[in-house]
Amino acid sequence: MRTLQLTGIRASHPRTPVLKDVDLTVPAGTTTAVLGPSGCGKTTLLRVIAGFMRPEAGEVRLGDELVAGPDTWVPPERRGFGYVAQEGNLFPHLDLAGNITYGLPRRERKDRARVGELLELVGLPADFATRRPDQLSGGQQQRVALARALARRPGIVLLDEPFSALDPELRVATRDAVAAALRHENATVVLVTHDQAEALSFADQVAIMHAGRFTQVGAPPVVYRTPADRRSATSLGEACFLPGSLVDGAVTCALGTLPVSAATGSGACEVVIRPEQLHLSDPTPTAPLALVTRTEYFGHDALVELRPLHAPTGEALQLRARVPGGATPSVGDTVAVHVMGEAHILTLEPTTTLAEHGA
Amino acid sequence: MPTPVGPAPSPASRPAPSGGSGSSPWLRVAAIAVALLCVLPLVVVVAKALESGVGEALALVWRPRVGELLRNSVSLVVLTGVLSTVIGVGAAWLVERTALPGASFWRVAFVAPLAVPAFVNSFAWSALVPGLEGLAGAVIVTTLSYFPFVFLPVAALLRTVDPGLEEASRALGHGPWRTALRVGLTQVRPALLGGVLLVSLHLLAEYGALEMLRFPTFTTAILDQFEVAFDSRSGSVLATILIGLATTLLTLELLARGRTRHVRLGSGTARRAPRARLGRATPLALLGVLALTVLALGVPAWSIGTWLSRSDQAMEPTDLGPALWSTLGLGLVAALLTTIATLPAAWLVARSRSWVAVLLERVTYLAASLPGVVVALALITLTITYARPLYQTVFALVLAYVILFIPRAMVATRAAIAAVPPELGDAARALGDSPVRAFVRVQLPLMLRGTLAGSALVFIAVTTELTATLLLAPTGTRTLATAFWDASAALDYAAAAPYAAALVVLSAPLTYVLLRGNHEEPLT
Incomplete structure (x- = not known):
């Protein structure tokens, strides 16, 4: 050995x-x-x-x-x-x-x-x-x-x-x-x-x-x-990539403000969220809403493709959520999206450095 | 006899194998040495022909006699080629694609003529029909001897080819006949061309049968010249023309084959093509295949049988013993040496498709597609000029056999090696074997069967070889073929019959080997 x-x-x-x-x-x-x-x-x-x-x-x-x-x-x-x-x-x-x-x-x-x-x-x-x-x-x-x-x-x-x-x-x-x-x-x-x-x-x-x-x-x-x-993210499974901005250890993106794992500094960033971190529910007043554009049903679970209704950047974002097979929504439904756990920052362009350059 | 030319199907491309199974420099050196040996006769004969200048060589070419020989050779190749195609393809279709009763019997019956050497067949016909000679006689006898070269690969292809294409053609609105023409014929074309090429090369090289039927071609003329005048230069000029003809045939076949992809089949398709019902044509078809069998097998069998029963009253009592033993001895030694000489190149070709390997293979095939008479003539010239003590020795004779029959061993050995995945060698090395040990413990046992089949083919070819043996055998050494030849040349049919029977018996296993052989290699 x-x-x-x-x-x-x-x-x-x-x-x-x-x-x-x-x-x-x-x-x-x-x-x-x-x-x-x-x-x-x-x-x-x-x-x-x-x-x-x-x-x-x-x-x-x-x-x-x-x-x-x-x-x-x-x-x-x-x-x-x-x-x-x-x-x-x-x-x-x-x-x-x-x-x-x-x-x-x-x-x-x-x-x-x-x-x-x-x-x-x-x-x-x-x-x-x-x-x-x-x-x-x-x-x-x-x-x-x-x-x-x-x-x-x-x-x-x-x-x-x-x-x-x-x-x-x-x-x-x-x-x-x-x-x-x-x-x-x-x-x-x-x-x-x-x-x-x-x-x-x-x-x-x-x-x-x-x-x-x-x-x-x-x-x-x-x-x-x-x-x-x-x-590396996609080679291990489905992943959602979202643009956002990092401020004080939390990132704000189309799915609201999310805690992130081990991040310092602030600036424009891209985060990755795994589909099983997204939980769907009927629309609520606080959670971000999304439109169901497609579903793929596997029996034990299902993949749901979503388009956030209020994307801050205005881009046509596409998200994927993995939900239990019995809870698959229909195409055209509007659902609330809740994020479990932390988002992970893939790239970060620190604003401080930009500011220093500008000064 | 010329040796078959394998239409080397390229093995599946895979990453270069490692673990010592690749090309060690020694392997390459050995393969190149063998290839050079194969080219040697060609170089020697051409050099000899041009010895005293191109002008003189041309003068020897530009003779009415040469014109006659050329006319004879070409008409024989064309007529027998066409007849063999018609009979071979027709028989193959009847046996493999129709509901002809007794298909498996006919399949054997149409390969079996290969076990009767052509010169034995012509003896049988001459004994039965004394007046048979000239072009007509030559075409009849050679067609009956050689049509199996077309039948075998075409039948194998028809049997295994996926009927999917034909079904697609039928679904697209073509009837059975148009489908056979537009799809079927295209599919069998590589096999057909290979078979016709083999028939043609055999015809160019044939001595015994044509000499007996008094139909002069280049090969018979070269031997006559040699016996009468020992004039090796004008013989070499004729041999050079013969080389030219053989090369032309090889080129024609290559061109006709064109860019058609070689039909490669997986091991056994799931579906078999449906057999056409012959209906009321059944008796006619049966009559046809029966007639063919009678002509190709019945005549030699009856003829040899008849004269065998009379051989008690022969002028000289036949003593098979010495001829049999020297034939067996020569066959075994030549088979062993040929197989060994084949291994390096076969290994290289099966394991790496580098251009060196491909070139080596082609050179070996080309050189050995030369008629036996060319190889024999070259070895005579060489031994007389440079190695007098070797002239008319067993050494020179065996060398000729090796050069002539390398491709037979090559086709079988290469297929045997290719059938052993190189990964097995890697597996053995990962388990602690050195490259040599891995070869001995894994590759060798796995390729032994196929290689031995190749050796058997060489053995059979040697035991029935006539032309080179006549020219090269040491004085006093009689093989079955030469002893048969002496007796039948003296028109002593009764004395010749036992030798003929022995030759047929020795060749009989050929039928078995060819029938159960790897049919993806149409020309074994």
């Missing part, structure tokens, strides 16, 4: 830079999810860590050991990382026992008890050992791929979108089984995914990647509630 540390990683495919100065620390025994759209470089990052690709610059450290650096290159087979790819990549010519014991020294490969243990660890019956990969469903294959990676007791496990090829129900079940197995092994884990829910629920730390850089790294609630910029 060791800390994984990346510093200044740069890597490129022929003629296209993919990773631009990436830094990341994954503390020992924790899970970090690298979240980003396809093509952002997250798989390349994983391949650099695993040793399938050599970075052009930067260092990869495992604990105190340098595994990739300007003059150092440890090939993947000697890094001792566990690696589970999107398709599982089970060896089709070997049965499950053969697959799981593949990475073990020859004399340990006969140990059927260990195979059974590993299968049970990932939630499969021990008597699956003699089955062949093509007799398994996609989710089962992924679990075996994890068992195979865990057989060598790797300090670090790298997961490359291991659940994305599975259908939604299977995905959740497989994810839970994998998470339990990884917790049991107390492994340091890096998960690459483009699924925000997966990243938020699976990881202790979320690293949001865009165009070869991390835009924000932090604990899931922190990154979700206080995104660093618009892109």
